[in-house]
Amino acid sequence: MTTTPVPVRHPAALTARVHGLGRVGWLLAAGVVVLLVVLVGAIVLGTSGLAPGTAIAVIAKRLLGVDLGTSWSAISEAIVMELRLPRVLTAMVVGAGLAVAGATFQGLLRNPLADPYVLGTASGAAFGAALAVILPVHGLLFEFGLLHGLAFAGALLSVTVVYNLSRISSLSPLTSLLLTGYAVSSLLAAGLAMAMYLSGTALRQIFAYLMGGFDGSTWMRLAVAAPLIVGGSILIMLRARALNGFLLGEEAAAHLGVDVRRERAILLALASLVTAAGVAVAGLIGFVGLVVPHLVRLLVGPNARLVLPISALYGASLLAVADVIARLLGGLPVGVVTAIIGAPFFLALLRRTRTGYEL
């Protein structure tokens, strides 16, 4: 190019940008505050009454080494450290991961309705996890390895099948994706039922995968799943540039310098990994990956650099809150709570999407 572009000041563009930046900063700050409030609230709320001050003091002492000068009973400490904290943190990590995975699938497939649950990825992971439960393997390391390995394999396999089948279909991309996702999920549900039938004593554990929940959360399980979920999410965020390229379609992504085959494979694999690790610790939890990225996109636009981290932040809070609601309602499976919030949302989105979708 021989001429240098002259920066032209568009008043509208500038205010939009300043406004946009302010909004992003505000959303991030509010997201952190909400997350902290939810953290304390989720630890305090429950059947055995705990004062917020006690919970904060226990966390400050045990995690940060700061003595706030309050005293508490050993039972309070056990409730905070062994029951509530690992549970709340697991819900937050899984919620963040599901939101990031949802945003990734939606961006990659250019489909606002794609989420780990709708696509069958989560069902694939659950089936893999159920197989791991049935297989007679002993030893803690083997059990965790097999659980996460098979969940990942199941997730990856089902997303690959759904993706490829939906592409060769002659239906519209939206219809074919939803239908193939449904078909593969149904097949996997049958597989899960078969696994339950064959499981014997492990029935309850497989049932827990189907329901979704954080009853079995322990520090140990969190320590295995968190690096996979957090690490996978960070790796996805580092590829935000490629994900932005997919916004206008795969051909346009190639024109904008994205190595489509490679980036698609990497992003599908990472999103499957994050989903699978979430399912392995918490079972099937739908709609978090659908609702959160959609609302975030409404607020900040579709730029993946913003959508991914902000979705992670609010996904963490949403799932932790859903878990508190589930607990307060007498130990409902958390998947039931997210479905009650998410299913109407999905239907509303489906109605609106019909008009806006093309290609």
Next chain:
Amino acid sequence: MSGPVLALDGVTVEIRGRAILRDVSFRLEEGERAVLIGPNGAGKSTLLRVIAGTLHPTAGRVELGGTPMAHLERAEVARRLAVVPQQTALPFSMRVEEVVALGRLPHEASLRGARPADRAAVSAAIDRVGLGHLLGRDARELSLGERQLVLLALAVAQASPIMLLDEPTVHLDLRHQVEAMELMRDLNERDGTSMIAVLHDLGLAAHFFPRILVIDHGRLIADGTPREVLTDERIRDVFGVEPALVRLAVHGQG
């Protein structure tokens, strides 16, 4: 830098045994502006995809600035060559300036995101294509013609030395067709952007492009100035219309 910015040598494309392109060879010199014409199904879009590097030819080679396309990374190809498609998917609500800003993607470092120079380029592209009045609008709510101009602005923001355009005026009204053509001429003559456009309107093609390539049945059958290429006989044979229908526009070109 000397030598052609783009060179095709014996390019053949077969899809399921059917030849879509047969032995197409031509060169585009730096700063040249050429138009690709031909009837529907002649292979124009396929040829554009081969030049853009999204379709690998069955035989033959494509070189960008002397380097085989196959040896270049995708991002490097995008920095050398911008594509204006006819239409594209817009699954999410996006403001016009957000769509145009995607043109800076090949220039962004993977972690840093847009820099002030990128924002300036986006702003300048929006101004040059004359989209200032559409800022802040959801690109999905625009007319087809307006969307086509947004995609043109995206390619302008990409600021690559070669631009490929696939029927860039198909959805535009007459005034915007002429304005888009004048913008393309300006990009070519003032900025030195080398250009290949597919057009259906022979009049516009002859008036605005000094070089015409004619594709028919997958072969490059003519390559030259409008006067050399658009003979009565060829218009009748290739396009199946009476030459009188297009002659007026052709003879307007000196």
